[in-house]
Amino acid sequence: MRGHHLGVEDLTRGDEGVPATKRRRWALQTIDSAPFQAWVVVVAGIGFLTDSFALFCLNVVTPMIGYVYWPHNVDSDGTPQLPSSVKTALMCSTLAGTMIGQIAFGVAADQLGRRKMYGLELVIVIAGTFLMIMSSNGEKNSMAVGGWLIAWRTIMGLGIGADYPLSAVITAEFAPRKHRARMLSWVFFAQPIGQLLANVLSLAAVEGFKSEITSVYPACPAGDEGLQCFKAIDRLWRTVVGIGMIPAMIALAFRFTIPESPRYKLDILRNVHTVFEDTKDFFGAPEVDSEGGELEMLPTTPTVDGQDLSRVSTSSEIAPEEVVGSDSESERRPSSVHQRPTSYQHVHLPPNDPNYVPPLASWADAKDFFIAQGNWQYLLGTSLSWLFLDFAFYGLGLSSPEIVRHIWQNPDSDNAASSVFDSLRDNSLHTLIMVSIGAVIGGAAMIKVIRYASPKVIQFWGFLVLFLLFIVTGSAWTKLLDSSRSGLIVLYVLSQIAFNLGPNVTTFIIPAEIFPTRYRCTAHGIAAAAGKLGSWLVQVFLAYAFKSNSQEERYDWERQNFGHVLQVMSAFMVAGAVVTYFLVPETRDHDGKSRTLEVLAGGKRVLDELNKQRAQEQD
Numbered sequence: 001m002r003g004h005h006l007g008v009e010d011l012t013r014g015d016e017g018v019p020a021t022k023r024r025r026w027a028l029q030t031i032d033s034a035p036f037q038a039w040v041v042v043v044a045g046i047g048f049l050t051d052s053f054a055l056f057c058l059n060v061v062t063p064m065i066g067y068v069y070w071p072h073n074v075d076s077d078g079t080p081q082l083p084s085s086v087k088t089a090l091m092c093s094t095l096a097g098t099m100i101g102q103i104a105f106g107v108a109a110d111q112l113g114r115r116k117m118y119g120l121e122l123v124i125v126i127a128g129t130f131l132m133i134m135s136s137n138g139e140k141n142s143m144a145v146g147g148w149l150i151a152w153r154t155i156m157g158l159g160i161g162a163d164y165p166l167s168a169v170i171t172a173e174f175a176p177r178k179h180r181a182r183m184l185s186w187v188f189f190a191q192p193i194g195q196l197l198a199n200v201l202s203l204a205a206v207e208g209f210k211s212e213i214t215s216v217y218p219a220c221p222a223g224d225e226g227l228q229c230f231k232a233i234d235r236l237w238r239t240v241v242g243i244g245m246i247p248a249m250i251a252l253a254f255r256f257t258i259p260e261s262p263r264y265k266l267d268i269l270r271n272v273h274t275v276f277e278d279t280k281d282f283f284g285a286p287e288v289d290s291e292g293g294e295l296e297m298l299p300t301t302p303t304v305d306g307q308d309l310s311r312v313s314t315s316s317e318i319a320p321e322e323v324v325g326s327d328s329e330s331e332r333r334p335s336s337v338h339q340r341p342t343s344y345q346h347v348h349l350p351p352n353d354p355n356y357v358p359p360l361a362s363w364a365d366a367k368d369f370f371i372a373q374g375n376w377q378y379l380l381g382t383s384l385s386w387l388f389l390d391f392a393f394y395g396l397g398l399s400s401p402e403i404v405r406h407i408w409q410n411p412d413s414d415n416a417a418s419s420v421f422d423s424l425r426d427n428s429l430h431t432l433i434m435v436s437i438g439a440v441i442g443g444a445a446m447i448k449v450i451r452y453a454s455p456k457v458i459q460f461w462g463f464l465v466l467f468l469l470f471i472v473t474g475s476a477w478t479k480l481l482d483s484s485r486s487g488l489i490v491l492y493v494l495s496q497i498a499f500n501l502g503p504n505v506t507t508f509i510i511p512a513e514i515f516p517t518r519y520r521c522t523a524h525g526i527a528a529a530a531g532k533l534g535s536w537l538v539q540v541f542l543a544y545a546f547k548s549n550s551q552e553e554r555y556d557w558e559r560q561n562f563g564h565v566l567q568v569m570s571a572f573m574v575a576g577a578v579v580t581y582f583l584v585p586e587t588r589d590h591d592g593k594s595r596t597l598e599v600l601a602g603g604k605r606v607l608d609e610l611n612k613q614r615a616q617e618q619d
Helices: 020-032 038-056 058-069 084-112 120-132 145-174 180-188 190-208 224-243 245-255 262-269 275-282 363-372 376-397 400-408 420-449 455-475 477-483 485-500 503-512 517-545 551-583 597-601 603-618
Strands: none
Touching (some): 038 120, 038 145, 038 180, 058 190, 084 145, 145 180, 224 245, 224 420, 376 517, 376 603, 420 503, 455 503, 477 485, 477 551, 517 551
């Protein structure tokens, strides 16, 4: 609004005489020069927090479910555990549902619109959560609780997965250029907050049920005392899981009120006139760049395929006399939903010109963009880097109850005196210390660091730091278990910091920036699904790596040999660094400023030409 401060007419007053080309430039300029959009971060972040809570609360409730439904499946110290087959199926079903949700909702958001899909994924999460807490064995074990848990976790996974491309892309398309990476970092910061919330609430719930589940035995005893213990733990895990519906319901009210993405309206619906109602509600007056004194819209560029890119000014100011008198009358009328204005069809503009209207999605256009222009490299790079990351991140994250017990528990001590209450409390408390604190510190630091370093640079060095941590921890695992378990705790916390001050966040950010609007949600969904494929593979790998005839043998063998798993993960971190270096594009210019989404949407050809021009200028 107040566009006259930049020499632009106040187009929100309904001036129908202004051509569509100028309206488009004004809308893009207004979005990219707006202040930090805190409301968008809140709406996207609270839903992402819900998804994180639903995903990682499994770490704290699986031991509780083991006490109730598999009391005879005990490990070496007599503590009940889920059968390894049920535990692996529970994790893999959640991750498989997440993969399906990421791709399906990514495609649907590009085809039907972001707003139509946004909120629907939370409805699925709420329904899946409600059905999960109703799961049971039935009267006289007439049903298998494991089957119900697996089925409802798959449903929850659909909703959790859908939120990845939707939250990332909506935030990116509403975000001003200057604040885009930081806004995406704030949204992803909801993930460690969700993990922290799951551990804090589970710890509080265990303390609340203390009088009912205190027992001097590792498992609930037989008789009336045991029945009370079973009932208390059964209510406990259902309470922890059910709490996740509360923030989901709050977020749902906000998400159904958010308007359609302005860039989706401009590039897909081609409805430039109604975009201004949304900009009026969400964006204030453009900020003045404190570094240069004026707002940069697009850099001056050389030619791409013979087209002169130097016509694009480095200043985003649009003078009143810039209205082209030769615009056809058809351009002055509102464009239809799926029809490009006729004047755009004969004006040949480079892809990063603010007046350029990109083509609609089609198989022919997708083949040209991804295959002919070579942008498949960017899709492959973002997908593989996310896969390599999640192999390690979820390998540690969803296995944290076992890893926590390996590190904190001394096998030479007398474990027979450990009570049910102590076991459940320690699981929540130790996971809080080892996982959540490091993740929150790393995520908070990322919000600060992303202002000064590009996502690609952070991702590359983050992978290398994780490689060093994993190779050191894995090589010294057995020795540290015997001599310095506090050293293992420190190394594990450092790895959680490195995850969230590194590729765990940037793999979420980069796919939301580098693809054009017509494929942005689909590409982000594919990259995210590749990550969940990595997390699915690591669960299968862990299940077979520690395969044994009994729970007790598995626990002992796993405790002694988990260092080898960390060494395997370190190799994946090296692969992630290599893929990032060669296949992931740089999203910032050579001055360290984020490029506009329109420049990045030009793809590999445009970015290569910009880099080539920069090299020539330096020579």
